[in-house]
Amino acid sequence: MTPLTDESLLVGMAVGDQDAAAAFVRRYQARVYGLALTVVAIPALAEEVAQESFVKAWQHAAAYDARRGRVATWLLTITRNAAIDAVRYRREVPLDPDVLTAKLVADQDPSAEPADRFATMDHIRGALRQLPLEQSRPVVLMTFYGLTAKDIAERDGLPVGTVKSRVRRGLGALRDRLGASDG
Amino acid sequence: MAESQACQETRELLPELAAGVAEGGARAVALAHLGRCLDCRRELSEITAVLDDLVLLAPEHEPSPGFETSVLNALAPARPGRRPLRATAFAAAAAVLVAALTGGLVGRQTSDDRQLARQYRDTLAVADGRYFVAADISTAVEPSTGHAFAYQGSPSWVFISVESASSSGTYQVQLITTDHRAIDIGLCGVTDGKGSWGTTIQVPIRDISRIQLVRAGAPTMSARFG
Numbered sequence: 257m258t259p260l261t262d263e264s265l266l267v268g269m270a271v272g273d274q275d276a277a278a279a280f281v282r283r284y285q286a287r288v289y290g291l292a293l294t295v296v297a298i299p300a301l302a303e304e305v306a307q308e309s310f311v312k313a314w315q316h317a318a319a320y321d322a323r324r325g326r327v328a329t330w331l332l333t334i335t336r337n338a339a340i341d342a343v344r345y346r347r348e349v350p351l352d353p354d355v356l357t358a359k360l361v362a363d364q365d366p367s368a369e370p371a372d373r374f375a376t377m378d379h380i381r382g383a384l385r386q387l388p389l390e391q392s393r394p395v396v397l398m399t400f401y402g403l404t405a406k407d408i409a410e411r412d413g414l415p416v417g418t419v420k421s422r423v424r425r426g427l428g429a430l431r432d433r434l435g436a437s438d439g
Numbered sequence: 440m441a442e443s444q445a446c447q448e449t450r451e452l453l454p455e456l457a458a459g460v461a462e463g464g465a466r467a468v469a470l471a472h473l474g475r476c477l478d479c480r481r482e483l484s485e486i487t488a489v490l491d492d493l494v495l496l497a498p499e500h501e502p503s504p505g506f507e508t509s510v511l512n513a514l515a516p517a518r519p520g521r522r523p524l525r526a527t528a529f530a531a532a533a534a535v536l537v538a539a540l541t542g543g544l545v546g547r548q549t550s551d552d553r554q555l556a557r558q559y560r561d562t563l564a565v566a567d568g569r570y571f572v573a574a575d576i577s578t579a580v581e582p583s584t585g586h587a588f589a590y591q592g593s594p595s596w597v598f599i600s601v602e603s604a605s606s607s608g609t610y611q612v613q614l615i616t617t618d619h620r621a622i623d624i625g626l627c628g629v630t631d632g633k634g635s636w637g638t639t640i641q642v643p644i645r646d647i648s649r650i651q652l653v654r655a656g657a658p659t660m661s662a663r664f665g
């Protein structure tokens with residue numbers, strides 16, 4: 257027996273099937289809450305953000321577009337945006353970006369997740385690991401903490417143009433490495 | 440590079456646009472340019488895909504024990520007993536389903552499309568007595584004019600997506616059960632060969648032999664489940 261697909265749980269949720277909704281929440285709560293906690297760093301606020309993200313997913317189930325990626329990606333993008341909104345006026349980032357990067361790329365136990373998912377994640381970890389810190393730092397600050405190039409420039413005492421070009425080069429390198437095996 | 444000045448300025452801002460942190464006038468100018476420039480839109484979607492991938496790396500963390508209950512309460516505010524299924528819920532289900540099951544290729548009717556639908560049918564899953572099945576809708580002469588989906592759950596429901604009917608108009612939708620009863624379950628409008636419709640049903644999904652769409656003067660379309 258295989259578990260129900262994400263899509264069918266989402267459909268169940270959209271038509272008011274409480275058990276499908278419960279299964280969907282159970283399947284994703286650790287990832288949604290984990291991402292929210294990474295961004296906002298305050299457990300109570302992270303739970304609010306995570307809850308809001310599930311509600312938004314439910315409200316926008318009709319906008320889910322399978323061409324653009326898996327349910328996980330879609331749900332976590334909703335979560336990231338909600339989390340960044342929740343800390344928009346924060347002055348300090350909760351964790352040094354290099355420390356966060358080290359956490360993101362840390363080796364994981366292959367037996368802890370399904371093989372295909374592990375392969376995808378390991379591929380992304382490998383791509384990020386290869387970036388020089390001067391590129392990964394602004395990329396991570398922008399992606400996980402919602403900082404603009406200007407914010408990063410002020411924080412790190414760099415010209416805005418330098419930050420922008422490092423971000424672009426970093427994302428370009430990631431795109432090349434991630435695209436290489438997707439196609 | 441043959442990038443125009445406007446492209447260059449937009450490219451500068453794409454990472455911040457993709458990350459949803461771009462602000463002010465520069466953002467508005469870049470969005471206006473994106474509306475006109477396919478190359479920049481393509482670049483934006485590639486950068487967005489990279490950011491989406493990075494976000495997947497966030498470490499997992501279990502929320503507190505009451506979390507699931509509180510989310511479920513938020514999802515179903517004021518539910519006195521069984522809530523009737525709303526039409527908008529079906530619109531949502533329709534979009535999710537059709538996109539999910541055909542990879543968004545509905546309406547293009549390629550052999551890839553049909554192959555994908557077949558794969559989904561093979562892998563669609565069974566758990567806890569709930570399951571989801573899909574089947575091609577065909578006529579005597581056309582192999583695939585759409586897809587039918589059925590979900591066994593509470594409630595159980597069926598959903599029909601007609602993508603290339605040879606005859607438009609209002610079709611009577613019937614369930615044919617495995618013991619050969621025909622049950623009218625509603626009407627599905629088809630315009631320019633396309634239409635979609637769904638309803639909750641009382642019949643267990645495993646008792647459905649086929650679903651058919653019948654209209655006088657038109658070939659009967661049928662999806663075989665049994």
Ligand SMILES: [Zn+2]
Binds near residue numbers: 446472476478479
């Ligand atoms: Zn352009």
